[in-house]
Amino acid sequence: MRTVLDLLRLLAGRADGDASDELDRVAAGLAVSDPEAGALALRIRSVMDAGRRRESELTALVEIARDLASESDTGSVLTAIVRRARALLGTDVVYLTLYDADRGDTYMRVTSGSVSRRFQTLRLPLGAGLGGLVAASRTPHWTGRYAGDPRYRHTEAIDTAVGEEGIVAICGTPLLVDDEFVGVLFAANRSARPFTPDDAALLGSLAALAAVSLVQTRRLADTADALEALRGAHAAIAEAADAHDRFAGVVLEGGDVGDIAEALGRLLGGWVAVLDLDRTPVARYGPVPAGLDVAAALRRAEDPSGRPVVVPCAGGTWVAPVVAGGQRLGTLLLGGIGAEPDGAGAELSPGQIRTVERAAMVAALVLLFAQRADETDRRDRADGLAELLAAAGSPRTATLTRLAGLGVSARRPHVLLVCRCHPARRRALAREAATLGGRSGLVGEQDGAVVVLLPGDDPTAAGARLARPASEQDPDAHVTVGAAGPFRPAGGAVAALAEARRSVEALLALDRAGESAAACDLGFAGLLLGDRPDVAGYVAGILGPVAEHDARRGSELMRTLEAYYAAGASPTRAATALHVHVNTVAQRPERIGTLLGPDWQHPDRSLEVQLALRLHRLGSSGRGS
Structure with a gap:
């Protein structure tokens, strides 16, 4: 009996599939006579069963990997994943959610065995429900009864969808590739069948295969798109190179920014305007819209990519910053290209966009050279003025x-x-x-x-x-x-x-x-400020019309003005000083108003008149002496 026990201990550590029948016979014979021997035999049998199940699972995983490798698009890959996972795990439902980086949640992408439309369109915020917790923690979770499980943050939307689907038990594991979170793979049952760590491990292996296949499929699609983009870029580069040669030829022939604007407008069949930093047009070609929203265009020209961007205004306007050596020199606007009857402008092709970029680049160089020449000239002129003033x-x-x-x-x-x-x-x-x-x-x-x-x-x-x-x-x-x-x-x-x-x-x-x-x-005030006060000119500028009237008509309006102000603007006292009737004095201000202007009695204007009268009297006294 001791030898049998030693054999059983050896088999317990090195059991394989070939010993299963012998172990069945030994276990049956020893279970009655020796309980320890029977227990060891059952343990060995369990290990052998687990090994065979793992071998079967590995074989299935290899087949799944082969199937996934043959799929060429994302939709086919995801469908194959959930279909094979459901068959391998034997669950009622298998579903997969993908991570939405823009919204920061996961959304239902594909299901197998699902019957609820609400469930098939469910979104899971990070941290909400079992799936949201898997997504947030990047670790697997499972429960034998999801409803009421306090480990998960329940929401009305999730619980309603899960209840409508009839799901009771859920197991979820994250899809990760090099620490990049892709989504979550779920297996679920409509009964309280609990999931085991082995089930979670198998679902995790499927999730790993799914994540790698999904990322590779996306990369293949991106590569195909990139190749197609390269073909288009090659054509665009060739078109832009021809345009660049044309712009360079314009400059080499002595052309300026206006000639570049004309060349661009003719190439694209639209209007073109080039603005400097003060929004002043320095060149234009074609019928530039009168109501163009230049402010909106300039805001769009601040696009950090430096590429032309569409400005939403009538006719469809494009704008490109004019930059040289990291210095913003102006803005290039264009539009009316392939305009539709409703006034909407056509989209620019990649080649046309590159042509606009080349035009902006050549215009920037021309403006930069002109700016430096102007700066040199302005500096010389400013220095010359400073020397004169010094x-x-x-x-x-x-x-x-x-x-x-x-x-x-x-x-x-x-x-x-x-x-x-x-x-x-x-x-x-x-x-x-x-x-x-x-x-x-x-x-x-x-x-x-x-x-x-x-x-x-x-x-x-x-x-x-x-x-x-x-x-x-x-x-x-x-x-x-x-x-x-x-x-x-x-x-x-x-x-x-x-x-x-x-x-x-x-x-x-x-x-x-x-x-x-x-x-x-x-x-x-000018008399006080002027370096060479022109007193005679000041007096003539204020009182000239009155003096001319007196000389021509033999009137005494100048004397009337002096008496009027000397009497404190009182016609009665002025009449006494002039030895005339008060009505005569009362009538003369009306004539004076037609000569000096209607505001001659306004305080500011009256001050000017009185000062001019005083200076006139001083000048007359000086001449008399």
Whole structure:
């Protein structure tokens, strides 16, 4: 008997399928006489059965892997997985959910044995229900009775769908590939049949095969799509290369951004506009829509990919940023390409998109070269202006020579403007001012203001070309301009600069931002601010019409004005001082109003008139003496 026990212990550690019949006979013979021997025999038999079942499962897994390898699309792979899993496990239902990264949950993708439509369209939030817990924890879970199991967070949607399907027991395991979560594979029964760790392990093996097959199928599909995209990209690259050669030829022949816009418009059969950073069109071709929403287009041009993106507006507009060396230089807009009768623009092909990109790139290079040339010219002109303004007296010969090289005729009349605006607008204002003088003007920044030297003899008119008020839509748009001149730069510009500065500061102090004025335009304030006060001009500007009327008609309106103000604006006292009837004095202000304007008695205007009268009287006294 001892030998039999030793044999049984050896078989318990090394049992194989060939010993099963012998073990059945030994177990039957020994069970009665020796309980320990009988127990060992039963244990060995159980191990042999588990081994045979595992061998059968492995064989089935190999066959499943072979079947999955023959499937070429995702739908076929998923259907094969649940069908073979249901057959291998012998469960009532098998289903598979896939992970939705955008929504952060899993959704039912394919089922086998399911009868409930609600169940077949179920979505499982991460952490909700048994499947949501598997997805969140990335570990298998199973239960013999799902309803009421406190380990899981039950939701009305999940419990309703599970109840409608009649599911009682559930086992779920995650689909993982290199720590990438793909989905969850489930096996379920409509009775309280419990799942064992061996069932979970088998379902896990199926899930591993399913995850690998699913990922490989997706990659094959992605590869096929990539190959197709490469074919299309090759054609697009060839088309874009031809367009690039055409754009390069335009530049080599001396063309500018306008020529590039025309070439692009002709290639694509639409309109084209190129805007600079201030949204100012620098080139256009074709009928650009008048109501184009440029602001929306520029917002879309901020696309981080740097590729043209569709802007939803009438006619179908495309926009591409114009960038060179990482520097944004402007925006290219185009549309009306293959427009339909309803006004909707056609989609651009990959080749057309690349053509737009090439046009934007070549336009960027042209703009960059032009910008650098303009910056060099602007810097030279700003330095020349700074040198002129720094000269205490008459500029040196070297300064005059430099000004002549910049196109400034130093012995001809010029005006000087000092412009105040929002700091963010100075650069744009300087560019605008540069266009006024062309190759004969100078523009620079000094002490937070834009200073402009222009040929001409009318400072008031020159300043009005740059001044502008603010608006509700753009409260920072105001430009206030103080003007001085005319003067000849050969004699120096320091006095003109000081006078223009005083004029612009006076405008701001008088709450007249957004206006332009020279000292002569500011009335008595101009007399105080001007470097060379023109008293006679001021008096003539205020009282000239009255003096001319008196000289022509022999009237005494000037004396009436003096008496009227001397009497505190009282017609009665003025009449006494003039030795005339009060009605005569009462009638004369009406005539004065037609000559000086209806506001001549307004406090501000009245102050100007009284000052002019005082200066007129002082001038007359000086001449009399």
